[in-house]
Structures are given as structure tokens and as C-alpha cells.
Amino acid sequence: MSDSDLSAPQERTAPVPKRRPTINDIARMAEVSKKTVSRVINGSSLVSEETRQRVNAAIAESGFVPDPQARGLAFRRSFLIGLIYDNPNAQTIVISQYGILDRLRGSEFELVVYPCDRGSPSLFNDIRAFVERQKLAGVVLLPPVSENDALVAMLRELGCPHVRIASAALDEPAHMVASNDRIGTAQAAAHLLDLGHKEIAVITGPEGYRSARERLEGFCGELDKRGITLSPDHIVRGGYTFESGVAAAERLLSLEPRPTAIFSSNDEMAAGLYHVAYLRGLRIPEDLSVIGFDDTPLASRMWPPLTTVRWPIRDMGRSAAELLLDNQETKRRRAAPAYEARLTIRSSTAPPKG
Amino acid sequence: MSDSDLSAPQERTAPVPKRRPTINDIARMAEVSKKTVSRVINGSSLVSEETRQRVNAAIAESGFVPDPQARGLAFRRSFLIGLIYDNPNAQTIVISQYGILDRLRGSEFELVVYPCDRGSPSLFNDIRAFVERQKLAGVVLLPPVSENDALVAMLRELGCPHVRIASAALDEPAHMVASNDRIGTAQAAAHLLDLGHKEIAVITGPEGYRSARERLEGFCGELDKRGITLSPDHIVRGGYTFESGVAAAERLLSLEPRPTAIFSSNDEMAAGLYHVAYLRGLRIPEDLSVIGFDDTPLASRMWPPLTTVRWPIRDMGRSAAELLLDNQETKRRRAAPAYEARLTIRSSTAPPKG
DNA sequence: CTGAAAGCGCTTACAG
DNA sequence: CTGAAAGCGCTTACAG
Numbered sequence: 001m002s003d004s005d006l007s008a009p010q011e012r013t014a015p016v017p018k019r020r021p022t023i024n025d026i027a028r029m030a031e032v033s034k035k036t037v038s039r040v041i042n043g044s045s046l047v048s049e050e051t052r053q054r055v056n057a058a059i060a061e062s063g064f065v066p067d068p069q070a071r072g073l074a075f076r077r078s079f080l081i082g083l084i085y086d087n088p089n090a091q092t093i094v095i096s097q098y099g100i101l102d103r104l105r106g107s108e109f110e111l112v113v114y115p116c117d118r119g120s121p122s123l124f125n126d127i128r129a130f131v132e133r134q135k136l137a138g139v140v141l142l143p144p145v146s147e148n149d150a151l152v153a154m155l156r157e158l159g160c161p162h163v164r165i166a167s168a169a170l171d172e173p174a175h176m177v178a179s180n181d182r183i184g185t186a187q188a189a190a191h192l193l194d195l196g197h198k199e200i201a202v203i204t205g206p207e208g209y210r211s212a213r214e215r216l217e218g219f220c221g222e223l224d225k226r227g228i229t230l231s232p233d234h235i236v237r238g239g240y241t242f243e244s245g246v247a248a249a250e251r252l253l254s255l256e257p258r259p260t261a262i263f264s265s266n267d268e269m270a271a272g273l274y275h276v277a278y279l280r281g282l283r284i285p286e287d288l289s290v291i292g293f294d295d296t297p298l299a300s301r302m303w304p305p306l307t308t309v310r311w312p313i314r315d316m317g318r319s320a321a322e323l324l325l326d327n328q329e330t331k332r333r334r335a336a337p338a339y340e341a342r343l344t345i346r347s348s349t350a351p352p353k354g
Numbered sequence: 355m356s357d358s359d360l361s362a363p364q365e366r367t368a369p370v371p372k373r374r375p376t377i378n379d380i381a382r383m384a385e386v387s388k389k390t391v392s393r394v395i396n397g398s399s400l401v402s403e404e405t406r407q408r409v410n411a412a413i414a415e416s417g418f419v420p421d422p423q424a425r426g427l428a429f430r431r432s433f434l435i436g437l438i439y440d441n442p443n444a445q446t447i448v449i450s451q452y453g454i455l456d457r458l459r460g461s462e463f464e465l466v467v468y469p470c471d472r473g474s475p476s477l478f479n480d481i482r483a484f485v486e487r488q489k490l491a492g493v494v495l496l497p498p499v500s501e502n503d504a505l506v507a508m509l510r511e512l513g514c515p516h517v518r519i520a521s522a523a524l525d526e527p528a529h530m531v532a533s534n535d536r537i538g539t540a541q542a543a544a545h546l547l548d549l550g551h552k553e554i555a556v557i558t559g560p561e562g563y564r565s566a567r568e569r570l571e572g573f574c575g576e577l578d579k580r581g582i583t584l585s586p587d588h589i590v591r592g593g594y595t596f597e598s599g600v601a602a603a604e605r606l607l608s609l610e611p612r613p614t615a616i617f618s619s620n621d622e623m624a625a626g627l628y629h630v631a632y633l634r635g636l637r638i639p640e641d642l643s644v645i646g647f648d649d650t651p652l653a654s655r656m657w658p659p660l661t662t663v664r665w666p667i668r669d670m671g672r673s674a675a676e677l678l679l680d681n682q683e684t685k686r687r688r689a690a691p692a693y694e695a696r697l698t699i700r701s702s703t704a705p706p707k708g
Numbered sequence: 709c710t711g712a713a714a715g716c717g718c719t720t721a722c723a724g
Numbered sequence: 725c726t727g728a729a730a731g732c733g734c735t736t737a738c739a740g
Contacts, residue, residue: 020486022733033711038735046709065487069427070733073716078423080464090448090651097467110434110466110488113451132374133419134464242655271655278657297444298652301596301625303632376717387727392719400725424717427732710740720731 021062029058041066068108077135079109081324084127085142086118088241089268091296092313096142096165099317107325109137118145124154131160138162138324140317146170147210161327163320163336165313167211173335174327177319181211181293182218184309184341185263188291189222191307191343192261195351197289201234201259203248203269209240215265215293234259238269245272253280253288260352261289267299270306270348285350295344304347311341375416383412395420422462431489433463435678438481439496440472442595443622445650446667450496450519453671461679463491472499478508485514492516492678494671500524501564515681517674517690519667521565527689528681531673535565535647536572538663538695539617542645543576545661545697546615549705551643555588555613557602557623563594569619569647588613592623599626607634607642614706615643621653624660624702639704649698658701665695 023041027034032051039047040055047055058064072078083100087093093115100111114130116123131139138161145151146164152171155162164171167181192200202219205212220230236251238244245268252259253276264270270292274284282288284304292299292308299306319336326334377395381388386405393401394409401409412418426432437454441447447469454465468484470477485493492515499505500518506525509516518525521535546554556573559566574584590605592598599622606613607630618624624646628638636642638658646653646662653660673690680688 024733034734035711035736036709039710042735048709051709065483067427067489067733068487069423069432069489070716071735073421073423073427073718074733074735076716076735080466090444093448094444098469101467101469112434112464112466113455115452115455129419133422135421135423242651268655274657275655275659297596298655301622301629301652301656303628303657305629378717388718389720389727390725393726396719402725405725421717424732425719427734428717428719430719430732711738713736713738715736716734718732720729722727722729724726 020067021064023064023066025062026055026058026064029062030054066108072135077137080112080134080136081109081321082112082114082130082134082136082139083142084114084116084139084145086116086145087142089266089294089296091298092142092294095314096140096317096320099314099319100140100321102314102318103321103325109325112136114139116145118148124151127151128154128158131155131158136160137328140320140324141165143167143211144206144209161324163323165316165320167214167341170210174323177316177323177336177339179311179316179339179341181214181309181311181341182221184311184343185215185218185293186222187343188263188293188307188309189219190226191345191349192263192289192291193223193226193228195261195289195349197261197352198228199257199259199261199352200228200230201236201252201255201262202230203236203238203245203252203262203264203273205237205265206239207237212265219263238265240266240268242268242272245269246276247272249273249276253277253282259288261291261349263291263293265293267292267294267296267306267308270308271298271302274302285348286353289349289352291343291349293341299344300346302348307346307349308344309341310344312339315339374421375418377418377420379416380409380412380418383416384409420462426489431491434466434488434490435463435675436466436468436484436488436490436493437496438468438470438493438499440470440499441496443620443648443650445652446496446648449668450494450671450674453668453673454494454675456668456672457675457679463679466490468493470499472502478505481505482508482512485509485512490514491682494674494678495519497521497565498560498563515678517677519670519674521568521695524564528677531670531677531690531693533665533670533693533695535568535663535665535695536575538665538697539569539572539647540576541697542617542647542661542663543573543580545699545703546617546643546645547577547580547582549615549643549703551615551706552582553611553613553615553706554582554584555590555606555609555616556584557590557592557599557606557616557618557627559591559619560593561591566619573617592619594620594622596622596626599623600630601626603627603630607631607636613642615645615703617645617647619647621646621648621650621660621662624662625652625656628656639702640707643703643706645697645703647695653698654700656702661700661703662698663695664698666693669693 023034026037068079141164143166165177169178204216236248238248295308295310299308377388380391422433495518519531523532558570590602592602646660649662649664653662
């Protein structure tokens, strides 16, 4: 039973440094050529059923795992998926990573993280170098950098498969995992209207961000339908950061008459709004109703727990990885499911006083 | 000047698919063997200054970048660093990633993320497979999985370089980036005492977690010094989660007399404590002073902003990567700097009433 | 359906 | 200080 029965005595003393089995070992065990082993590994249909079983048995017995580096070198590409993002929100990043890994686990692919700075003048060169050097099997782009069409054009030129996650369909289905943010924000507007609010204001996202536009239009679209139009001073632009939420809140809460309800285009800015409200002695939701967007853990940890629009980022990450792998293995271009952002009602909304 | 002057006319029409230059191209350009180019790439001292310059000039001119896959295959290891974690806190994960990448950027190494489940029966096998398959250049372990000595022993056996991030020196300096959590928690205790609190309670971390012990002992150590000993019912165990903070708070705020100050061993549980306090109509800090630990963004976004102990995770991540790379390139074993958790005073602490 | 040869882009002994 | 040969563990044409 021992595999060293035939070796010289002195060789038995030192435990054989059991080298990982290679494709050659499997070929020998199964009595086929290494090329045939390769065919089995890669799921080629040009292998007889009997041969395939013999090879698979040898693989199982030896615990053989193909070396991704060697495969990659021969394939001229790696088994690495890059995650490129400039999103400031830690929750979004981590949860999207979990989502992608949900799909990658058990596959031969690994996830390499690549945070970037959209403002950097070397952004394009850096990403090009990253993609080329690692010969990435594909990349997933998170918003807002996912909205950068020029960057995506470069990826296309490089022949790097890519999937964009965003708040609207910016690209062909094969390259897109989109949420419909308008549905959830329309629900938010309807919720405030149903509670009886008339003095409504909005903190939007940064200029030029597609998500900012989608959320604003979804919210205002519903108000329009009900015959309400927000005056320009009731729409204040934020930067998706806590600090920008504070600044926007200071302007909105100084309005006369003061808004009784404010929709913030993300949870971070809603937290800033809470601070300003509390500093001014306002109670939430008695004096001010607040709705956020994202449904990060922060939303449920604030006090009172924040009514917000849930953005299904984990599912979207999983879909992005799915698209990348599917379109790799098969030729058919599959599309990701349609995702909808939906309102989650907690405790930060109530009817206006009086 | 054109590099296709000598090619047949019909070849000039199709733009030459400019293949990435390889070590062979550089060898040809510099008129040396590829082995010599390899020596230059790897910083060998056995190259004459003149030859080195010629090779470097060719590299610069051609934009040559060595293929990490091919290098890895020949080296029998990859240029991938794994980040292994089971930490539930998104901020901790993302910020440590930034820290590690601070050091990796510009190097030839990439960061591969590997969240894991400490409860999984296949944890060891999964990590072993990950490390072996990818022939990782090294791994960084985040707490609490970094405290798992058996896992680290396995990594050692596999010959996988590793650095552990934790709240105490669990290992030799070359494998350790440790914070001293006792300093910050002692400061927290002193702060509460100085404010005049007598009824003090603690929410600790999970049983068996080294960080939980360090923080508890740091806090109670300072109380002891001042002649105060907490009764067992004033120390409630939490699980580092928001929900466990809620549960612990419910017990502590039911005590008679009610504590006027509570130290929570992380920010997440402090958020849970806030909720229970508010539900009971208590004001922070007037009726209850609260101190957390970590100084995640959540701490500054809660209301009132949380007094907490700052855990310098970004710096620690950078140090971990530094250790891994240094101990890779040189033989000398360097140690990471000593990190100290320190108290950050915000608005959740005040003198007790009366 | 199967295989022998050559190659992916590098490095390790081994010479000199 | 420099190089020719062999090899890392796979796959791509090319045969048959």
C-alpha cells in the first residue's frame, strides 16, 4: 500500500515531501496523455466517457487541483476578477464583495480589490496597467466609477470582460447589473404624501452622478403625479458624504416655513441631517420626517431607526459575478435579473404635527 | 522609424497587434541573454553597471512589465497577498484593506480577499486549499480569526508567510501587528472616574476573544488602581454585534441603582446601548454616559457623537503589508511599530446628575 | 476520440 | 559577471 515500497531504504527515513500532483501524475495514473487530462479538466466533449471516468478517478484519488498560474500562462489570461471602486461607503464595498464571492466561492476565480480615485490624473493608466499586468479574467465596477463611459470604453478596447453595477441601465445587458432606483424613491414620496406632508425637501447626490439623477427623478416624479412641484430652494445638492448632509440640512432647516419631511439620497447624508436636527432641538419624526437611501446597517443603528430605500447590493454583486462567469464559460450572453430598490419603513417618518 | 518598414505591404494594412514586450524582446534590444534581463529585474548584484543600464533603458523604452504569472510559475509562488477575516465590521474590513493597499500599490503584489466563517467545519481545509492553490505570497489575518493559533500553525506548516493583526502580541514580532488596547481602555476608565461616576458598568466582548479580555482588563485595571471593583452583575458579556449590545443594555439599565456610565467594548454594541437608553427615555450623556471602542465612522455619526477608543486599523494594515514585503525581500526580520489604542472624547460622556 | 511537439514568459541549477 | 539548457504546469495548434 505504501507508495515508497520500491525506494531505497535511506529514502524512506525522510518523509517524501509530497509534492502536489500535476497533470503529468494524473496522465500517468490514468494511462492517458496529459492533453487528455487537460481536455477533462476543461470539460471538452471530445473525450470518451470511459476515459473521462478514469481520469476523474485519478484526480479524485490524488487530490489534484490544476495550477491556476500555469493554466493562466498557457491561456494568456488569469483567473482573477478585479473589483474596481471609488465608492466611499464601506458597507457598499464589503457587501458587494460578499455578493461577488458568493458566486466565486467554489470556482477557480479569486477576487482582487482595486479601490481607485476618480480624481487621479493617472486613473486610466493605472487601471490599464492593472488589467494588463494581471491579465484579468474580468472586472466588476461599482458606482460611481461604473458610470464612467470612457473608462469602460478603454476596458472594451483592452478586451477585458466587465460588468457595471449602477442605478440605471447604462450598457448592454451582458455588461450591466442595474437597479431601478425610481421605484423605491417614488414609494418614498408616496409614503410622505400619504402621511400628509406638504412641506417636502430633498438632498440630492452629486452633480453628474446617474444615481443622483435617478433618485431625484423617481422622487419628484411621484410628487408631480400628485400635483406637487418642489421649488428650487427645496432641492439641495449633497456629495453623498456625512459632512455634505450636514451642510445641506443646515440650509433646508433654515427655510421658512421649515420642511416637515426630507428625503436624503443616501443614508450617510441622512445621518448628517439627524445631527443638525438634533442640534436645533428638533425631534424625529415628531418635528421632522426623514427618509434615506441604501439601507446600510447605519440606517438601523441610528436613532430613531431610519426609514430608507433598500438597495440590494449583495444580490447585485452576486449577479455581476454570475454574468462574468457565465459569459466566460458559454458563448450566450445572459442578462442579470432586474433589481428594484424598495422602501423600508422604520421609525423616522410620521405625520406632520397639527 | 517605423518598425514595419521591412514587412510585406499587405502586412502594413492591418495594424500590428502590438503584443506586450517580453523578456526576450528586452534581451534582444539590450543585446544580452534573457537570464541577464532576469537578473536585472530581480535586482541581482551580479550584473555590471553598464549592462544594467542598457537593460533598464530597454525596459523603459519598451514599457516592459514582467508577467507575474510567468514569474510566479517559475518561482513556485504567486504575487498575491490574501486577506483572511471573519470580522463582522465592514469598516474594519474596508479600512484594513486600504491600509494594506497603501503599501501594496506600486509593488507587484495584489490583494485577494477571503472572508471566512470561523464556525465552518471546513474552515481549515478551505484555507489550506486557498493558500496552496494560489501559492500565496503571504496572508494577513484580521481579528478574531487572527487569534486562532491552530490555524496559524497550519499556515506555518504550509510555509505560508503570515502576519496577524490583533489586540495583543500573540506571536513573534515578525508575524505580529499588535495594538495595546489596555492603554485606551484605561484612559476610558480614568475619564469616567474624573467626571465623577461611581455607578459604572461594562459590556465586554465574546468569551475567548483576546481583544475582549484586553479591553476588559485595561478598563477594570484602571478602576482597581483607583480602588473600585465592579460587581459581577455590572459586567455583561456581549458578542460585538448590535443586537448583543441591545441585550446587554437591557440587563444593565435594569440594575438598581442604574449605572450612570457604561463602557462598551466596541462601537456596534454602543449603538445598541443607545437604542435601549432612548427607548427608556434616558438622555445621553445627561442620564447616561457611554464610551465605545474602535472609532468607526458610526461613532461620529451617532447622536450624540460617541466618545470612543480609536483603534488604528488603517496603520496596522499598512504595517502588516510592510512586514510581509520586507520579510520577503530581505532576510532580516523586522518588527512592526507598537500601536496604541487611545481615547477620543466626543459628546456621549458628562458628569453624572446630582 | 487521442497524442507528440512546441510554447506561454519567466527562473533555477549548472557552467564558464 | 554572463549565458545555454532545462523546467515551472499547463494549453494551443496540428496530426492522425
